Amino acid sequence: MGMSEKDDLGKSSDMYVAFAFAAADVLVELDSQGNTLFAVGAAMALLGRGAKALTGQPLSKIIHPGDHTALSQALKQMTGGERVRNAIIRILRPDGKGAEVSLSGYRHPSKPDMLMVALGHPGGFHAHKEDRVGETGLLDKDSFQAMAASLLESAAPDDPYQLTLVELPKIDALSGDAEAQEALNTELGNRLRALSVGGDAVGQLDEGKFGVLHSAAVSADSISQSVTQAAAVVLPDAAPIQATLATLVLDVADVPPEEAARALTYTLNRFALEAENGGNLADLMKDLQPRLSATVKQMNDVRNTVTGGDFDLLFQPIVDLWTGVVHHFECLVRFKGEDNKSPYETVTFAEDTGMVGMLDMALLERAIAFMRSSVANNDSLKFAVNLSGYSLSDPTVVRRLKEILTTTTDLRKRLVFEMTESAQVRDLKAVNDVIQIIRKQGHEVCLDDFGAGHAAFHYLRALKVDNVKIDGSYIKDAMRSNEDVSFIKAIVGLCTELGVTTTAEYVEDAETANLLKLLKVRFGQGWYFGKPLRPSSDDIRTAWRTPTLGWNKGLLHFTKG
Template identity: 35%
Template sequence: MNDEGLRLEGLKADRDRYVSLAFCWADLLFELDRQFAVLFAAGATSAFFGRSGDALVGTSFRDLVAPADVPMLGQIMRQIAKTGRSQDNVIRMIGPQGNLIWVSLAAYCLDPVQGHFFVGLRRSRPSEKADRLSRPEPGREGLYDSGSFAELAADRLKKIQSAGEQAHVTLLSIPTYKDLADRLTSRDSATLASSVSDFLKANSVGGDSAAKVGDGQFSILHAATTRIETVVGQIEALTRRVDPTGKGAAVESATLTMDAADISEADLSRGLLYALTKFREADGSGLSIADLAANMSSLVEEAVTEVSRFRSVVSQASFYVALQPIIQIHTGDIHHYEALCRFNAKPGESPFKTITFAEETGLIHDFDLAMARKVIEWLGHYPRNNDKVRVAVNVSGFSIGRPAYIDSLMWLLKDNAWTRGKLMFEITESARMSDLQSANNFIQALRSRGYHVCLDDFGAGAASFQYLSVLDVDVVKLDGSAVKNAQRAPKGRAFLSALTELCRRMHVETIAEMVDTEDTLLFCRECGCSYVQGFLFGKPSPDIADFSPLPQGGLFRRGGTRSSL
């Protein structure tokens, strides 16, 4: 090639670089070959890396990226090779002092087969990353909860492995965390929580792929090259630093290796959530984290299989409604029935295990909606002008946090407006409601449409009073164990009476559950409860005729005043 040809080639290269710089709005511009070696670097290279652009030529771009984010870089470059461009990626680079610098990365490739990569970098911040993630933001300590982490990790694992990179999920546990916490001041506890959070995020893919699973229990998505023993040692050092005795606490770890190639992202997410739930529940059960990890892959596979089976049950509505009456405590009148689920494949068996699985794998909102449809179908067998039969359908606290569930339910009610006055809603697993104001908005949306709302499990914990102060409901159901404990405790009668009086003053009626004996019925009546529910009046049945006449109906006096619930 003559001098003119060389000049034109140079101009073409300069043009390409200029176009890429303009496109990428960057502080820095790199040209990389197909192996990610730096061919050209321009911009604020000294400020970012402490080296000139010429000094960076020949360096592997991977070596400039934070080790934890290398798998993500591989996934990004794989995307560029397929589509020609990528933008709005937030990763971390290694600064001149070994510090990590958050950057936004945009890149393109003119020739997906043989062309070079043009990469632009601009200073960013972690919050920009959170803004671009369509996921809940990390919790108070800067770490995701189990559900959000499972979604994030599944998404990244699929993309990273499809790009030929490797990343793993590791579980970390501090078995003696409670003992350590007892030795710390509130300030030291906050310092430890913040330090562990920052350290885990710094070593995670993308700088945010870490979760708090439980007290002293964590999970992290990290590059396969990460030395977990170093991570464990650093966390142990953090515990010694804040412990006034200098003893600190030992940290156990277990790494999960899984091939995500043949699993859908949704199933992988639910499998991970199921595994994380088992990890949390293993605390104090005598099951070591090593034992748990040894079976973790099979747990994920088991979850995927069960998810598929449960989806089939929901889609085919392979379950039926069993009814249990809620009875006015003085008159014995049946005010309404609670709709309980029974599965066709397991007639007579408690659905507790299956429902718990649905909650653990994030499927409960699908089931709650299917159950609402089933109850509406059941109510449809009665004349629409018949208001004598009313049924309460359960809504899990998990579901209330799902916009898709709320939208679908509201459309279902709009299409079946005739259910007003016949259908009620009972919120279960209220402890799972992380945003009480949003939960109250959902409750008021139901009430404004003419549907009464009951709050289940009231009195089972101190948080119940917070719920009652924030959530405006029509009735609360007193937890059965709380009723039994009150019946046994010396001051139990005073406690339960005060509870029902508080509710009465707030114009909220009360249902006492697990009323299985005449003594419990009399106790609840003396304590001022409005309604009762329990095996004393028959076990749940799909046949409403089993409650006419009401079993043990002779225990009530007739002619009392009907409640306005």
């Protein structure tokens, strides 16, 4: 090695040292054959051997034999000018034990025949055996989405990853042969992993449907060829197969990384749902790119609406069926320019994309400010604010909620919370812990839409609440359906035993209200008692008067019927 080369190496070594210890990992310089020219960093902690012990040795010497192919593919990608980021690869420590490390690298900017490689501790999503489909090694659908989301958050904005969806045709030779099908999936997974980001970003999304996250340097032809080769290995006597492919460029620079990941997950879930419902897969796959773009745009619109405060609150009365007194008003959001349009679609989209926490906190703060205004600051006026089960499951949102509740001591007994749910809550215990914090601070909590979707009896067992709101689908037909009446009786009986009150929504007429009283439902909500409204004036004495509501002895009463 000449003096100038040593000087250059010394300069790069200084740079390596700075980055190696800052990141607590190991950086190495490789020649074109994969031999280590220079190494520095916390090698003993990460690899079980000192950095000097790596010098002059092939990097493959410390790599688990089962990952030599993945290493070769990563080095090949670097040699071709592609950056490799966070590939998970197994190393062998001197004691014979294996360990997983993250491998990143690229071609040396001034020496094209050298590679700069960083080894570190794996970060982000890390798949385990239970995240995989059988013995194939393929990630299951949820784990693949989590992996893709994690990688998307760390992707360079000027070099976006790509997602290719692969659908295999029906193969007669596999009909009824589960062993051969698993063998094909395993072989296909091994080949696609070698092309994927990090060497593990391949998942089975459904029967015969796969996803692979890769760099722009990996072509659709190479993926298609991998499919054909995998089938030829497992089914040597069968005719060559041609898979259907669709590639999605994950260029989502307009939103924060975590929201970009959610946009991808939402788009894939919608794609899977429509495919299950009989949509033409080829057309759906072609439509993926505009779907992702539309999702990103809609997320931006929701964020701008929330941060800009472009929404209003309407208030619908909930009446004590036994006394006629208005127990409280539910705060209902209406987005500006959409007064006559239900917000359900936007709220559901926010929940599905993980943005509902932002919306819930904005609505809560608006409601609190309103409750302290002259038109609502009265001990007899209580207001309920909706909180999504997703929000109560999100640590960041829960932290913000706790901060807000430290400022609402003046609103105890007047501020009520309704837990809404359009998606299943996975950790009911964690959500119940939050609910109990809310209740201990003097706020009632209601479980909304009970009996619909996921909000079933196991929710009532796991979540200790003050009130259960019976889903309106049972109330609307109660006058004509004995089954619905039986269901209402069962809920009321159970809730009575638990010390929980009940509310019926969609009460549209006096006959339904009277039936509910006979069934011992305590509260009612619906157009019979009043539509969602805005205060009609700035004077609290007149602001809440309507054709159905009026003041009597300091309390707001239902005056009709």
